[in-house]
Amino acid sequence: MKKILITGGAGFIGSAVCRYFLANTDYQVINLDALTYAADLKALSDFEKSPHYSFVKADIRNAEQLAAAFNEYKPSGVMHLAAESHVDRSIDGPSDFIQTNIVGTFNILQEARKYYESLEGAAKNAFRFHHISTDEVYGSLGAEGFFREDTPYAPNSPYSASKASSDHLVRAWLHTFGLPTVISNCSNNYGPFQFPEKLIPLMILNCLEGRPLPVYGDGLNVRDWLYVDDHAEALALVFEKGVIGEKYNIGGHNEVKNIEVVKTICAILDELQPRSDGSSYESLITYVADRPGHDVRYAIDASKIERELKWKPRETFETGLKRTIQWYLDNKQWWQDRKQIATQRLGLK
């Protein structure tokens, strides 16, 4: 049986990837995760008893734990998603980002390389290491243009710099050591189970609890949004069919200004859960001091993955956002348990 080792599989995107493989393929899925504040094994509760699923609590900062996982499970491939992922936290305290995103990626590359070199024949030919990264490595765009796979790297935040570093390490392990790697860089994701420190779930929760909706700066920064299950499907395609040594940009053609994201959430909630006094949730919008070094615009040119791997997103921003908001309305207990940690950081304290 084919076995895939997924790091960060208890996180927002990693759990969607685990669910995708468990629901749609006959892969054995090994989820390796340190279970930081951002992790949630409940996102995999439908599969916890599946004979196709195993969980390993391990930290990518610890090479011995990684070596033990490779020896025990002998995966036929790796998808590497484990990371510190929140830009604001990287501004407050970059150290964990350096340790996990850079040193942790170095560790897993080294262990994957040792393991790969021990393989022979068909197992060696089939092995691949898929590194999951972000469009933020490319820096910030002006009003025009798109990030392409050959756009030069220009990361601006500690988070994006740590991810850019990890991408460079992956490239070097391919070119220097022959580890068969492929990299994908994706735009902003949203959907169920996203930790409520990120823009979309934070705004939904604040609306539902009548708290201010903190919008950075003038709210005109543009992000390109992708529904998480569309990303998971794209990642599975890159893992299975992507060409070794190539990069693939993944995006949803959904460029939206932050303020429009917030206003759209308000409009959907006005319809799904009107406020008792009849006012719109928009009245909760509060502009706050801008994030330092805030990138102005991200936009992905996803034509390569669309053309070569025949991928295209299923959700539009409107359909995906409605699904997401409905999920948060239906899963109040889930976010109640997390909002304490989430609201410690962003916007208004």
Ligand SMILES: NC(=O)c1ccc[n+]([C@@H]2O[C@H](COP(=O)([O-])OP(=O)(O)OC[C@H]3O[C@@H](n4cnc5c(N)ncnc54)[C@H](O)[C@@H]3O)[C@@H](O)[C@H]2O)c1
């Ligand atoms: N969220 C986005 O919009 C987005 C967009 C593009 C790319 N990405 C990338 O996708 C990946 C997943 O992002 P996410 O939003 O699901 O992140 P997340 O923060 O929701 O989840 C990260 C997961 O990694 C685990 N983890 C963190 N440090 C670890 C360590 N030292 N050892 C083992 N596990 C550890 C956490 O426990 C958590 O389960 C990241 O690499 C991120 O850079 C995210």
